[in-house]
Amino acid sequence: MTRKIVKSILFLLSSTAVIVACKPDPSFEPVVEAPLEFKVPQGWPQPFYNYSNNTLKKEGFALGRKLFYDPKLSRDNTVSCGSCHQQFSAFAQIDHPVSHGVDDLLGNRNSPALFNLNWHTSFFWDGGVNHIENQPIAPIQNPVEMDLQMADLVKKLQADATYRSMFKSAFGDETVTSQRIAKAFAQFMGMMVSDNAKFDKYKRGEAGGAMTPQELDGYEVYKQNCAACHTEPLFTDFSYRNNGLPPTSVNDSGRAHITLLSTDLYKFKIPSLRNLKYTWPYMHDGRFNTIDQVLNHYATGILQSPTLDIKLGSGIILTEKQRDDLKAFLNTLNDEAFIANTIFAEVK
Numbered sequence: 001m002t003r004k005i006v007k008s009i010l011f012l013l014s015s016t017a018v019i020v021a022c023k024p025d026p027s028f029e030p031v032v033e034a035p036l037e038f039k040v041p042q043g044w045p046q047p048f049y050n051y052s053n054n055t056l057k058k059e060g061f062a063l064g065r066k067l068f069y070d071p072k073l074s075r076d077n078t079v080s081c082g083s084c085h086q087q088f089s090a091f092a093q094i095d096h097p098v099s100h101g102v103d104d105l106l107g108n109r110n111s112p113a114l115f116n117l118n119w120h121t122s123f124f125w126d127g128g129v130n131h132i133e134n135q136p137i138a139p140i141q142n143p144v145e146m147d148l149q150m151a152d153l154v155k156k157l158q159a160d161a162t163y164r165s166m167f168k169s170a171f172g173d174e175t176v177t178s179q180r181i182a183k184a185f186a187q188f189m190g191m192m193v194s195d196n197a198k199f200d201k202y203k204r205g206e207a208g209g210a211m212t213p214q215e216l217d218g219y220e221v222y223k224q225n226c227a228a229c230h231t232e233p234l235f236t237d238f239s240y241r242n243n244g245l246p247p248t249s250v251n252d253s254g255r256a257h258i259t260l261l262s263t264d265l266y267k268f269k270i271p272s273l274r275n276l277k278y279t280w281p282y283m284h285d286g287r288f289n290t291i292d293q294v295l296n297h298y299a300t301g302i303l304q305s306p307t308l309d310i311k312l313g314s315g316i317i318l319t320e321k322q323r324d325d326l327k328a329f330l331n332t333l334n335d336e337a338f339i340a341n342t343i344f345a346e347v348k
């Protein structure tokens with residue numbers, strides 16, 4: 001408590017100092033330093049991306065949010081990031097097995113949910129991008145997603161007075177650059193932290209966190225059968241594994257697409273088990289609509305192959321009770337507050 005007060009006094013003193021120091025120069029317009037705070041939830045590891053090269057500011061976050069929802073970022077002004085990443089589905093795309101981009105062109109993969117991104121060590125189902133600031137360029141330039149070259153996007157935004165003033169508030173002057181676009185995106189998307197599910201409250205001993213006996217039994221089923229890959233607290237260890245899905249006609253090679261190694265064939269980045277209620281359909285190609293279909297796959301659908309993960313060699317067979325308990329537990333990982341949080345919603 002005292003530390004907090006001391007901190008606020010120091011903050012007040014330092015901001016007064018800035019104002020005083022700036023007074024002599026009447027042409028100087030101070031950029032309002034309104035820091036946002038990125039909080040690491042209690043008991044979680046330090047994130048991979050921590051804003052050390054990208055000062056978090058309210059204005060940078062606001063710019064990232066505007067960019068995220070703006071269809072101007074696509075060739076024909078029809079598709080925004082938010083078209084494929086919808087808040088009510090935890091920023092996945094509900095009911096779409098694969099993504100739909102400009103001219104309704106189809107991609108090969110399911111739009112993943114977006115949350116807790118600062119902990120990701122790589123992006124996409126195959127880990128093709130290894131830094132959050134490089135990630136947005138991929139969908140913007142992808143011919144079946146937004147199909148706009150970065151240089152053209154920079155020109156488009158530079159010609160827009162609202163954007164010019166937002167870039168100035170966020171970065172100090174009106175210049176639009178790809179790097180600033182990327183940094184604003186990281187300020188917005190990185191703040192999407194989902195840590196308020198019932199399970200989180202249970203772990204923190206907070207009100208609303210009392211787990212039922214069935215949910216606790218399900219927690220044990222999860223620990224024995226799923227935790228090795230879908231590891232707490234993020235419910236993924238971000239590694240690439242082959243969980244035995246039979247390839248479809250698309251024959252998506254997964255991680256091998258990036259590494260060109262046959263030992264990586266059909267391995268995909270392990271997705272989180274948080275927010276499953278909102279993020280169906282499941283898997284890299286959205287082939288399953290329900291958790292029961294997923295559990296049927298682990299029980300009887302596993303395809304044996306040289307890269308199949310060793311833990312899944314004989315599948316995961318659960319009794320009916322274990323299955324029901326596990327489903328009850330998975331339900332405690334749904335974070336209603338996250339999908340309802342208006343700071344991530346489109347500003348109309």
Ligand code: HEC
Nearest residue numbers: 080081084099100101109110111112123124125136139145
């Ligand atoms: C046409 C639909 C579509 C649009 C538009 C789109 N995305 Fe995506 N997004 C996807 C798909 C599909 C993937 C998975 C791609 C893959 O794995 O190859 C993805 C992956 C991602 C990921 C990686 C998540 C992870 O778990 O690795 C992030 C972050 C992301 N998108 C952010 C954005 C941003 C920012 C924009 C706008 C600049 C955007 N997306 C526009 C469909 C879309």
Ligand code: HEC
Nearest residue numbers: 225226229241243268269270271282283284294309311316
């Ligand atoms: C050997 C590692 C491993 C184990 C063990 C494992 N999974 Fe997975 N899981 C994966 C991988 C890899 C994927 C992504 C596969 C893909 O899309 O190609 C995945 C995907 C999923 C998805 C889809 C999520 C989404 O957003 O699309 C669900 C749900 C899931 N697993 C649940 C479970 C449950 C429940 C258990 C325990 C009964 C379990 N998994 C055990 C590796 C594992």
